[in-house]
Amino acid sequence: MAKRLIPSLNRVLVEKIVPPSKTNAGILLPEKTTKLNSGKVVAVGPGARDRDGNLIPVSVKEGDTVLLPEYGGTEVKLGDKEYHLFRDDDILGTLHE
Structure with missing residues (x-):
C-alpha cells in the first residue's frame, strides 16, 4: 500500500531534483556545477490562517518546480522515496523554462 502525505x-x-553528475558523453561534472537546490512540489497543505x-493559501501548487534554501526542511521517507517538507515562506521561488 502506497502512503500519501497531505501537509x-x-x-x-517536495521531492528534490538530483542533477546529472556526468554529461551524455560520459564526462564527470564537478559537484559544484551540479548543485542547484531545486525540487518538484508533490503536495501542498491548505494554507495558514x-x-x-x-x-492564506499556499503560493505554490503540485507539479511546480521550486528553488529551495540550502539548509532547512524536514526529511520525510515514504516507502523507498525521500521527500522534504518546507514551509511555504521558506521556498525561495518557482523555476520556469
Missing part, C-alpha cells in the same frame, strides 16, 4: 497548514512536500481567521 498541514502552509507546508509543502491570519489573525482574523482568514485562510
Whole structure:
C-alpha cells in the first residue's frame, strides 16, 4: 500500500531534483556545477490562517518546480522515496523554462 502525505497548514512536500553528475558523453561534472537546490512540489497543505481567521493559501501548487534554501526542511521517507517538507515562506521561488 502506497502512503500519501497531505501537509498541514502552509507546508509543502517536495521531492528534490538530483542533477546529472556526468554529461551524455560520459564526462564527470564537478559537484559544484551540479548543485542547484531545486525540487518538484508533490503536495501542498491548505494554507495558514491570519489573525482574523482568514485562510492564506499556499503560493505554490503540485507539479511546480521550486528553488529551495540550502539548509532547512524536514526529511520525510515514504516507502523507498525521500521527500522534504518546507514551509511555504521558506521556498525561495518557482523555476520556469
